[in-house]
Amino acid sequence: MQGMEEKRRHILAIINPVSGIGSKDKIPRLIDTVVNHDINDVSIVMSEYAGHAREIATQAVTDGIDVVVAIGGDGTVNEVGSALCGTQTALAIVPSGSGNGLARHLRISMNASRALQVLNNGVVGTFDYCTINGKPFFCTCGMGFDAAVSDKFSNEGTRGFIAYVKAALSEYLKYKPQEYLIDIDGAKLREKAFVIACCNAAQYGNNAYIAPRATMQDGLVDVTVMHPFSIVESPIIGARLFLRQLGHDHHVSIYRGKRVVIERQRDDVVHLDGDPLIMPARVAIEIVNRGIHILVPPSLPNDV
16 A cells, blocks of 8 residues: 555545435535645535436546545445546545445444545555446445345335344345355355355445455455355354354355356346345356555555
8 A cells, every 4th residue: 555645636525415324414514624625625526316426436537536535335435436446546435324334344434524534644555346247346245135135225214224134134034045056266056045245345334244354455256155044043143244253154155266157046136235236147246456446544454
């Protein structure tokens, strides 16, 4: 990683006003008071509809903006980051979503004021990202139960962790595991799985570690396969998810590779960084090593 040079930087902050559960009304004033305007020129824009943040970030790259700040949840980060892949424009994150998985992985504070301090003293690192059928994701993508929950959660009227747990419990009672054919760098597996998560970062969000050993600079996708389990066993698996010990559970297998092809029984829902969409029965996940610049805290360990 390298420190940002002491020169005036052009920064564009994109605020998603509907992400998460809190108001974003105070963010512009925080930017005005926290960010060092001696070295930063900051503009602020609100996203207005799905996909708008990506459009704004794409134009920012064309305009030569140095840093684009995604102020929202993992979906907002995905939109902004997708436009910055393969460019010299750095992504910064002020987390204000329901899970904030990428920000947590990168040790970015959940406090908006402290997260904004990274614009003053942060360092630019180059990190991996992944694609599924060409669509970028930065944290996780998944199919099976977690994708079904993501789909249900996206249609709920409320956001936040409690709403997500309610959606998960409701979906658990009716979800049926599926058969999958998985090809990891040419090695083929046939699995009946409750969840298949392909991970660039270690967690879904809210410190739920679906791939405890995943790092964003190793050039590998971590593939977590969760096999069917009984309702009696679910509290233990849930505890291991949050204790970063999921790999120790006999219902879980974790693989690593550069290219993963998964064949399902039918076209079905997949989530990318928490946002659901329908994708074909056959999907290909690939890693892009060190393909995006991200502004991170100066104390970030080198093995994240």
